[in-house]
Amino acid sequence: MRHARIFPRYAFYCVLGGLAAIYLFCAMMLVPAKIYILPYLITPDIVRYKATLFVLVLAIPAAIYLICWKGSDFFAWLRAPEVLTVGAHGLQMGKNIVAFADVTRLRHRHNRNHLLLTTRNGNTLRLRLDLWDNAHALLAEVEEAVGEVLRHDVERRVHSGETVAFGALGLNAEGLVHKGQLIAWSNIDTIRTQSDEEGMDVDEHLVIVANGKTRKIDRSKIDNEPVLMVCLMQRLPSA
Template sequence: MPSSHARIFPRHSFYCVLGGLAALYVFCAMMLVPVKVYILPYLITPDFIHHKGAIVVLFLAVPAAIYLICWQGSDFFAWLRTPKQLTLSEKALQLGDRTLAFADVTRIRHRHNRHHLLLATRDGKTLRLRLNLWDASDELLAGVEAAVGDTMAHEVERRLHAGETVKFGALGLQAEGLVHKGQLIAWSSIDTIRTQSDEEGMDVDEHLVIVAHGKSRKIDRSKIDNEPVLMACLMQRLPAH
């Protein structure tokens, strides 16, 4: 049954844009002091400019503004041109006037640190689905991954049975095991596979941790293509312990 998701306002992204604009305003205020133009007269004064800490503020203001506006604030600008509703069915994704059939999707990648889902299609185009712009985003993500995974699974299994190595970005999959950095990790040598979240400031990095022969390998999940298909294949092939 099709499900609908309404567009929501990205408050965090909007506040980041405001913070970036404030940083630019402080930078402009400092640059105008030498010509005796004071747009922040109680904060940015000649005495402040001559303070040893002023040079730090001056050089950090622009990079901070660029980071906040262009990186953290990008969802807000995307929201301005995003349709008000998205419809998800078993076969396709309807976003405004655009219909994306899951049968045409050749690659799916989840940018975990930005909560963006990239869907590449046979015609060479890529749809960036900004999950923070939609209500019930976890359900939307699960629905898209399940639909794409079901569509791709049969082709992946066919290639594996034919003896091919199926690429999943940072990982490869063979009938005998996983391939990471050119090395084969046999199924029988794998102790555990788990996901792990690492927080650093405002960013959260997601990793797939593979433990084989007591040695751990951490793979950035944002660099794994078609992860839902890969995980389904892993669940079928991992030895029971």
């Protein structure tokens, strides 16, 4: 399937917001030199307010956050190819070609909607989902293809007695491992996903309730999550 490049409006607006914060900072810094680049908004009287200091302190960090973090997709869009192609055996994004059989780790950065694909040679491709049309279908295609490749190896290792690492979690025949502690399958009451909004970000968590204790795991720190979820559904059909 082919996915066309689309303009990242949200990232673009974040860049504009960051530039506006820098402009405001410069306007306030130039007032003592009697240079007024915002003459009707930034005046000597306003600069004398104590609250102005907080604006100066926050303006540059806010600009860096908006431009370099929230707006990074806009700069990536400028360099991205026109089309991303997903085939039966891999994906191609410009000169970057990744075979699904070579992928050893998949991690979805939910709060940025980036998909990281790490291959056997150690290289990592960052797939910025918001740059492509039909992003949900793109994510599903890649997760299904990579999950199909990795799932058989995971099951083989679990049956042989290994604890398979999934980033923040581990899985073995006895249960899940979180922060070095085993959570037996029989002790798990429920497992669910949960979205938490914090300012401009939405954090996704995997919530595990076992023996009355609730554990929240950041899903952005879970490797190969599609494979993990299939394993959980097989072992905990009622949870």
